[in-house]
Amino acid sequence: MSITAAMPTAKKRPRRTRTKRVSHLPAIKLSRLLPSHIDLHDPLKPSLVCADCETWVPITGMQSKTQKLVPHHTGRADVAAAIRCRSSNRLVEWDLTIPEWHKALTDAIKEAASRTATTVLPKAFSPATDQTLRARAQRTPAGRLADWNTVLPGVAATDAHRQVVPAGDAPTQSPTVPLDKLKIGH
Ligand SMILES: [Zn+2]
Numbered sequence: 478m479s480i481t482a483a484m485p486t487a488k489k490r491p492r493r494t495r496t497k498r499v500s501h502l503p504a505i506k507l508s509r510l511l512p513s514h515i516d517l518h519d520p521l522k523p524s525l526v527c528a529d530c531e532t533w534v535p536i537t538g539m540q541s542k543t544q545k546l547v548p549h550h551t552g553r554a555d556v557a558a559a560i561r562c563r564s565s566n567r568l569v570e571w572d573l574t575i576p577e578w579h580k581a582l583t584d585a586i587k588e589a590a591s592r593t594a595t596t597v598l599p600k601a602f603s604p605a606t607d608q609t610l611r612a613r614a615q616r617t618p619a620g621r622l623a624d625w626n627t628v629l630p631g632v633a634a635t636d637a638h639r640q641v642v643p644a645g646d647a648p649t650q651s652p653t654v655p656l657d658k659l660k661i662g663h
Pocket of ligand 1: 527528529530532562565598
């Protein structure tokens with residue numbers, strides 16, 4: 478079957494959704510996927526290769542209790558036909574921590590590199606990013622607290638900065654406005 482202009486084409490995939498729908502298919506276990514089919518480089522914008530349609534699909538719900546694949550069509554946006562993938566809204570089970578994934582990926586790349594000498598290894602995370610990843614990977618109250626502890630000093634500094642009134646703003650030459658004598662209607 479060929480695709481004509483009259484047929485709807487696949488929609489762009491949303492990065493995150495709020496839909497409550499959950500697929501009836503069993504949850505996708507990260508540990509069952511190839512590390513190269515998971516992308517957790519940005520823990521807030523993870524994605525994985527959907528086993529059904531074999532394309533990259535964002536995972537939504539990183540800030541909530543459950544994580545799912547976003548609803549998606551099977552093919553490339555604007556090109557393929559609008560066919561809904563059966564793994565839309567499918568739950569994702571985090572049975573793999575982000576450091577574990579990163580190690581598995583690095584190992585897989587190293588192994589490939591030993592066969593083909595030209596492969597470039599991914600850059601190591603900075604210590605700050607690594608700390609954030611570890612905290613997030615734990616997905617426990619302690620982990621979330623560690624997340625907040627990482628960002629709070631920055632937030633506090635910004636707030637404090639915002640409250641500082643520059644000394645030069647007070648008019649030094651003009652007379653003081655007699656606020657206590659101001660009356661409306663006179
Ligand atoms: Zn899919």
